[in-house]
Amino acid sequence: MAELAPTPSQTVGPFYGYALPFPGGADIAPAGHPGAITVHGHVYDGAGAPVPDALLEFWQPAPDGSRTGAPGSLRRDPVSGAVIGRHGLDFTGFARVPTDADGHYAIRTLPPGGVPYLAVCVFARGLLHHLFTRAYLTDADDPLLTALEPRRRATLIAIAETERVHRFDVRLQDNGAHEETVFLDFP
Amino acid sequence: MTALDQSQIDTEITAARDAYAKALADGAAVRHHPSRDYAPYRSSELRHPKHALVEVRDPEAVELSGPVFGVTDVTDLDADLTRQHTGEPIGERITVTGRLLDRDGKPIRGQLVEIWQANASGRYAHQRDQHPAPLDPNFTGVGRCLTGDDGTYRFTTIKPGPYPWRNHTNAWRPAHIHFSLFGTAFTQRLVTQMYFPGDPLFPYDPILQAVTDDSARGRLVATYAHDRSSPEWSLCYRWDIVLDGPAATWIEEGRDG
Numbered sequence: 001m002a003e004l005a006p007t008p009s010q011t012v013g014p015f016y017g018y019a020l021p022f023p024g025g026a027d028i029a030p031a032g033h034p035g036a037i038t039v040h041g042h043v044y045d046g047a048g049a050p051v052p053d054a055l056l057e058f059w060q061p062a063p064d065g066s067r068t069g070a071p072g073s074l075r076r077d078p079v080s081g082a083v084i085g086r087h088g089l090d091f092t093g094f095a096r097v098p099t100d101a102d103g104h105y106a107i108r109t110l111p112p113g114g115v116p117y118l119a120v121c122v123f124a125r126g127l128l129h130h131l132f133t134r135a136y137l138t139d140a141d142d143p144l145l146t147a148l149e150p151r152r153r154a155t156l157i158a159i160a161e162t163e164r165v166h167r168f169d170v171r172l173q174d175n176g177a178h179e180e181t182v183f184l185d186f187p
Numbered sequence: 188m189t190a191l192d193q194s195q196i197d198t199e200i201t202a203a204r205d206a207y208a209k210a211l212a213d214g215a216a217v218r219h220h221p222s223r224d225y226a227p228y229r230s231s232e233l234r235h236p237k238h239a240l241v242e243v244r245d246p247e248a249v250e251l252s253g254p255v256f257g258v259t260d261v262t263d264l265d266a267d268l269t270r271q272h273t274g275e276p277i278g279e280r281i282t283v284t285g286r287l288l289d290r291d292g293k294p295i296r297g298q299l300v301e302i303w304q305a306n307a308s309g310r311y312a313h314q315r316d317q318h319p320a321p322l323d324p325n326f327t328g329v330g331r332c333l334t335g336d337d338g339t340y341r342f343t344t345i346k347p348g349p350y351p352w353r354n355h356t357n358a359w360r361p362a363h364i365h366f367s368l369f370g371t372a373f374t375q376r377l378v379t380q381m382y383f384p385g386d387p388l389f390p391y392d393p394i395l396q397a398v399t400d401d402s403a404r405g406r407l408v409a410t411y412a413h414d415r416s417s418p419e420w421s422l423c424y425r426w427d428i429v430l431d432g433p434a435a436t437w438i439e440e441g442r443d444g
Contacts, residue, residue, distance in 0.1 A: 002290050003290045004288060004289075004290050004291070004429045005219060005290065005402065005403065005429065006219050006220075006290060006405065006429045006430065006431035007219045007229060007377065007406055007407070007428045007429050007430070007431075008219055008220050008379065008398045008404070008406060008407055009221060009377060009378065009379050009404045010221070010365075010378070010379040010380040010394060010395075010397075010398075011228075011230075011394060011409065012315075012316075012367075012378045013365065013380075014315060015303065015305075015311040015313045015315065016303060016318060016365065017313060017315075017326075017364075018311075018312055018313050018327070018328075018329060019301065019302075019303030019329040019365070019367075020303070020367060021428055022302065038427050038439070045234050046232070046233035046234070047195075047233050049233075052232070057376070059249065059250070059252075059253060059254055059373045060249065060290060061252075067249065068252070068255070069252070069253070069254045069255045070255065071255055071256050071257025071258070071259055071260055072257065072259050072260065072262040073254065073256065073258060074256070074262065074331075075259045076259065076260065076261065076262050081262050081264060091219075091423075092254065092348035093254060093257075111396075112249070115249055115330070117249070119249050119250045119373050121373065121376050122418075123235075123378055125230055125375040126228070126231050126232075126233070126234035127223060127231070127232030127234050127235070128220075128221040128222070128223050128225060128231060128235075128295075128394070129220045129221055130376060130378060131223075131236065131240075132250065132374075134327060134371075143245050144241070144243055144245065146331070147241070148210055148241070150191070150389075152238075152254070152275055154437055156311065157416075159423070161437050170427060172235065172236060173233055173234065173235060173237055174232050174237050175238055175293040180236050180238050181236075182238070182241055183236050183238070183240050183241070184240060184241055184242075184243050185240035185241065185243065186243055186250055186251075186374040186433055187242055187244065187433070
């Protein structure tokens, strides 16, 4: 069967802020879970300046390795329509977080089961087509990492600041001083 | 530095289109998506990678699965942007509907569709949009729904107005509705914009023109659907969406084959 031609991408633009982010969007881990980890960082442009209008999405397996996810990331109050957030029993595996005025984001989650990485999708004003990357929580002999030269490979590995805090910066463009993040294509 | 005017942007748009036409003639593949490095859209200059993307062909990749949403994530009112406040918004009431499909033409069922848009005057309910057009206290411009079993989505809203922006002097965005879409796999994620047929601003807009392939660009424009318009109520626009990218089921079929 002939494949249908895909609908082209367009930039998320500057005004998604009242539509896409939602309360608790960055909190995949149930509130107060003792195993929760923080993944945070900055998004930078090709001049090394922080990007205050980027939106990051994360997708990952549950701690038990399940990749089915679960509904309820944006669970709603049927009376007011307000987002009341995840109920903490199902692991939805999905986070959405905008960068703040300083280009910084932070999510709280549980370590993914079966793989060492979180899948990341980056949107921003000025970016006409989103970018995929991965935040590796540990260095690993993974089919993607082993194919990369060390300098490029390092851009995918989050820095363990403490046992439970990992820093993963996204650099949209090489600025001469810093290596550009490795971005992925899924043909 | 002199102000950047439309004629300079037009020259760059034409150059990019000519370069694409030449590449096609020389045997390059059809380019369905915009290049991330597209000079006429000035904000892309420092926000596109210079390295080539790294291909991932791992059948175990997490990205071949994706997030799911359900009835707890939307309310019935979300799909009607004209009923989210105590009064009715100003503007031309419209219905926007279509199907969400994968590249094999299979419907994407029960998945989240999100939209956002300017009001009838071309102003967003966003602090950063300060252009001198009125806000509408009865219109926010945010909608959500889940697709049906045949992939159908449907919104009732107000036709958005065009609005100025600062890419260059006298830059105006054609009227559009932003769409955010999920497939069955994270690889199929799509954020895009739907345009209205016959808009005179199309040729001047570097964001739409960043899609240099004529056929692909045409797929961003909805069709007016008179047979679906509601008498004495609203006009209907139809826009089908096809998600790119592989999914786990597709890989498994490939293996079986």
